[in-house]
Amino acid sequence: MRLQLSTLPLFAAFAAAKIYYAGLAESSGEFGVWSADKIVGYGLPGRFGVDYAFINKDTVSKLVDEDKINTFRVAFLLERMCPLSYGLGAKFNETHFDFFKDAIDHITVTKGAYAIFDPHNYMRYNDPSQQPMTGSVIGDASDPKAATTAQFAAFWGELAGRFKDNEKVIFGLMNEPHDMDNNLVLTNNQAAINSIRAAGANQLIIAPGGGWTGGHAWTKTYPGNEPANAVVMHKLTDPASNTAFDIHEYLDVDFSGGHSICNQSAATNLAPLTAWLKQYNFKAMITEFGGDNNEGCHDLLDEMLTYMEDNPEYIGWTAWAAGPFWGPNSACCTDQRQLGSLEPGSKAANGSPGMYDTVWRPTMLPHVPADLQWEGISSINGPAGAGNATAARRSRRSSRFSK
Ligand SMILES: *[C@@H]1O[C@H](CO)[C@@H](O)[C@H](O)[C@H]1NC(C)=O
Ligand SMILES: *[C@@H]1O[C@H](CO)[C@@H](O)[C@H](O)[C@H]1NC(C)=O
Numbered sequence: 005m006r007l008q009l010s011t012l013p014l015f016a017a018f019a020a021a022k023i024y025y026a027g028l029a030e031s032s033g034e035f036g037v038w039s040a041d042k043i044v045g046y047g048l049p050g051r052f053g054v055d056y057a058f059i060n061k062d063t064v065s066k067l068v069d070e071d072k073i074n075t076f077r078v079a080f081l082l083e084r085m086c087p088l089s090y091g092l093g094a095k096f097n098e099t100h101f102d103f104f105k106d107a108i109d110h111i112t113v114t115k116g117a118y119a120i121f122d123p124h125n126y127m128r129y130n131d132p133s134q135q136p137m138t139g140s141v142i143g144d145a146s147d148p149k150a151a152t153t154a155q156f157a158a159f160w161g162e163l164a165g166r167f168k169d170n171e172k173v174i175f176g177l178m179n180e181p182h183d184m185d186n187n188l189v190l191t192n193n194q195a196a197i198n199s200i201r202a203a204g205a206n207q208l209i210i211a212p213g214g215g216w217t218g219g220h221a222w223t224k225t226y227p228g229n230e231p232a233n234a235v236v237m238h239k240l241t242d243p244a245s246n247t248a249f250d251i252h253e254y255l256d257v258d259f260s261g262g263h264s265i266c267n268q269s270a271a272t273n274l275a276p277l278t279a280w281l282k283q284y285n286f287k288a289m290i291t292e293f294g295g296d297n298n299e300g301c302h303d304l305l306d307e308m309l310t311y312m313e314d315n316p317e318y319i320g321w322t323a324w325a326a327g328p329f330w331g332p333n334s335a336c337c338t339d340q341r342q343l344g345s346l347e348p349g350s351k352a353a354n355g356s357p358g359m360y361d362t363v364w365r366p367t368m369l370p371h372v373p374a375d376l377q378w379e380g381i382s383s384i385n386g387p388a389g390a391g392n393a394t395a396a397r398r399s400r401r402s403s404r405f406s407k
C-alpha cells in the first residue's frame with residue numbers, strides 16, 4: 005500500500021472488515037443436461053424457459069426491493085453459450101447469449117444490483133451429461149478432445165468485452181474445478197484474467213482454486229487436489245489489481261452440501277485460508293454455502309456469516325441457491341429431501357414453506373448489511389473503486405469532498 009499520510013484516516017476505515025456484496029446464487033441456467041445413459045450432448049441446446057432458465061425476473065426484483073440484496077450469481081453452461089459444433093471460444097450462440105444478457109441486464113440495469121457470471125462447468129467442456137464428473141478438462145494436453153487454455157481465454161475475452169461498459173458485472177471464471185492439476189487451474193485462471201483485461205474490462209474477477217475451491221482445503225493436499233491451492237494460487241496476477249478468490253464452503257461432515265447435519269465450523273476451517281489471504285494480500289468471496297433448517301445448521305451458518313463480517317479478507321457472499329426451476333427440490337443440504345429452495349415463494353414437497361422461509365429469512369437475511377455497494381464498478385475495494393490504489397484513493401477522496 006502506497007498511501008500518503010493525509011489518507012491515513014480514510015485508510016483506517018477502508019481496512020475495516022466490510023461486506024460489499026451479498027445475495028444469492030441463481031441456479032437453473034445449467035439445468036437439463038443430465039443423462040442417465042451418459043449421452044454426450046443430451047439436453048443441448050435445450051429449450052429456454054422449459055429445460056432451463058436463468059432467473060425469475062419478478063423474484064429477483066422482490067429480492068432487491070424487499071430483502072435489499074445486491075448480488076446474484078447466475079449459472080450458465082459453456083456448452084450452451086459455445087455449442088459443441090463451434091467449440092469453446094469467441095463464437096457464441098447469439099440466441100442463447102441474448103437470453104443470458106436479458107437476465108444480466110434485468111439484475112444490473114433494471115434493478116441496479118451486481119451479477120456474478122458463473123460458467124457452471126467444473127473446468128470442463130464438451131460433455132455435461134453427468135456433471136460434475138464428465139467432460140474433458142480444459143487445457144488438458146493429454147486429452148485430444150479437450151478445449152485448450154487459449155480457447156478458454158478467447159471465450160472470456162469475448163464475454164467480458166461484451167460487458168466492459170457494465171460496471172455491475174463480476175466475472176466468476178469457473179465453478180468448482182476438481183480432480184485436475186491445480187497448476188492447470190492457475191494457468192487457465194491467468195489466461196482468462198489476461199484476456200479479460202486485454203478486452204478492456206476492469207470489473208472484479210473472482211478466480212477459483214482446485215479441489216472444488218473448498219475453503220477448508222485451501223492449504224491441504226489430497227489426491228485430485230495437488231499441489232495445494234495455497235502453494236500455487238498466490239502466483240495469480242492481474243494488471244488491474246481487481247481479482248479476488250472465489251471460495252465454496254459447506255458445513256456438513258464431508259463439506260459437500262449434500263447432508264442435513266451441519267457439524268463443520270467455518271470459523272475454524274477457514275482460518276488457514278484467511279491467514280493465507282492476509283499473507284498474500286488477497287480478498288475472497290464465498291459464492292456457495294448453505295445449510296438445512298435445523299438448529300445445528302442455523303448456528304453454524306450464523307457463525308460463518310459473522311466470521312466473514314469480522315474478517316476483512318471477505319468482501320462478499322452468495323448463498324446456494326435460488327433459481328426459477330428448483331420446484332420443491334433443494335439446492336443443498338437436505339439428504340435429498342424436497343424442502344424447497346432459497347427462491348422466494350418456494351414450497352417443500354408437502355406444501356410447507358420452503359428454505360427461503362425456513363433458512364434464508366431467519367438465518368441469512370439478518371446478515372445482509374444495510375450498506376452494501378449500489379454504485380460504481382465492482383471491485384475488491386467495494387465502492388472505493390477499481391482495484392487500483394491510485395483510482396481507489398482518488399474516488400474515496402472525491403466521494404468525501406463532493407458530498
Ligand atoms: C442456439 O440456441 C437456440 C436457442 O436455444 C437454439 O434453437 C439453437 O439450436 C442453438 N444453436 C446451436 C448451434 O446450438
Ligand atoms: C487505475 O488507475 C489509473 C489512474 O487513475 C487508471 O488509468 C486505470 O484505468 C485504473 N485501473 C483500473 C482497473 O481502474
Ligand SMILES: *[C@@H]1O[C@H](CO)[C@@H](O)[C@H](O)[C@H]1NC(C)=O
Nearest residue numbers: 256257258265266267268269
Ligand atoms: C461430524 O459428524 C460426523 C458424523 O456424525 C462425525 O463422523 C464427525 O466426526 C463430525 N465432525 C465434527 C467436526 O464434529
